[in-house]
Amino acid sequence: MKRLRAIAVLAFVAATSAWAQNYPARPVNLVVPFPPGGMTDAVGRPLADGMRASLGQTVVVENLGGASGSIGSGRVAHAASDGYTILLGIWNTHVSVPKLVKLDYDVVKDFAPIIYMTDAPLLLTAHRSVPVSSFKELVEWLRANPDKASSGSAGIGSPPHLLDELVRKHTKTRFQTVHYRGAGPIMKDLMGAQIQMAFLNPATASPHVRSGVIKALGVTSAQRLKILPEVPTMAEAGFPGGMEFSLWSGLYAPKGTPPEIIDKLNRAAMDALASQKVRDLYAKLGLEIAPREKQTPQALAELQRTEIAKWWPIIDAAGIKPQ
Known part of the structure; x- marks a missing residue:
C-alpha cells in the first residue's frame, strides 16, 4: 500500500511539473x-x-x-x-x-x-472652490465650517479613509468621509465639487492639479514628488509629526x-x-x-x-x- 501511495504521489508531481512547464497555454x-x-x-x-x-x-x-x-x-x-x-x-x-x-x-x-x-504616496487635494491654498488654511477652514465638508474615500479601510481619520484626530476638525468604489468615481465627484477634498494617488490627481481644477496641499512622502515639486510634504505643510504613507x-x-x-x-x-x-x-x-x-x-x-x-x-x- 505504501509503495502504491508513493507511486501515486510521484505520478502527481510529474504531471504537475509537466503542466507547469507548458504554462501558460491560454x-x-x-x-x-x-x-x-x-x-x-x-x-x-x-x-x-x-x-x-x-x-x-x-x-x-x-x-x-x-x-x-x-x-x-x-x-x-x-x-x-x-x-x-x-x-x-x-x-x-x-x-x-x-x-x-x-x-x-x-x-x-x-x-x-x-x-x-x-x-506611491498620496496627495491631499481640494476642489478649487475651497478658499484655501495650504494645509494650514484648510484646517482653519474646516474648523470654521464643522460638518460641512466632505472627503472622498476608496472604501472602508482604504488609505484615504485612514488618513481622513488621522487628519480629524490630529487637527480636531469635523468633516464627512464618503466611501466610493474606487479613485475614478472620487475624482469625478471632486472635479464636480460634489465633495470638497480627498487623498488621491498622483496617477489620478496630477493631471487635474496641473489644469487647476483641483489643488494639491500636501504629499504623504518623505520627499517632494518629481512630477509636482511645488507640492510640500505633509510634514512641510504642517501636519503634526508628519504623515508618511506609501x-x-x-x-x-x-x-x-x-x-x-x-x-x-x-x-x-x-x-x-x-x-x-x-x-x-x-x-x-x-x-x-x-x-x-x-x-x-x-x-x-x-x-x-x-x-x-x-x-x-x-x-x-x-x-x-x-x-
Missing part, C-alpha cells in the same frame, strides 16, 4: 479589484501589456471593484491555483481591509505572493499555485517593469518601481507582514471600527 486573467480610472488600473494595464512578450500569451485585465477591493480579491482567493487568475493587490486589499471588513478568505494564508512592484502594489496568485508558475509570472512581471515604456509611464504617474532585488515573492510577503504590524495598531488608535 490567456491569463489579471483581476484589478477597483474600477477603471484609478491608480490600480493605471498600474495594471501597462503591466499586463508588458508581460505578454515573456509569457507568450495575452494578460487580460478584469476590473472587479466593490467592497473596498474585497470582491475582486475574494474572486482570486477562491480561484483555481493554476496561474490563470491572478490579482493586482495593494495596501488596501492586503493590509487595512482584513482589519476592518469581515472576509471569507485570509489575506496572508490564501494568496501566493508573486512580485513587489510599485510604491500605497504599494504587488501581484498575487491563489495559494497552492505551483512554484514553477509563480516563477514564470515573476519573471514576466520583472521584464515588464524593466521596459523603458513602463518605467517612463510609471514615472509620469508619480509611481516608484521597487528595486529589482526586491521584486520577489519573499519581499512582497515580508512587506505585507511589516505593514500589518505597523498599521493595525494605528487603525486601533485612530478608533476606526470594523464594519
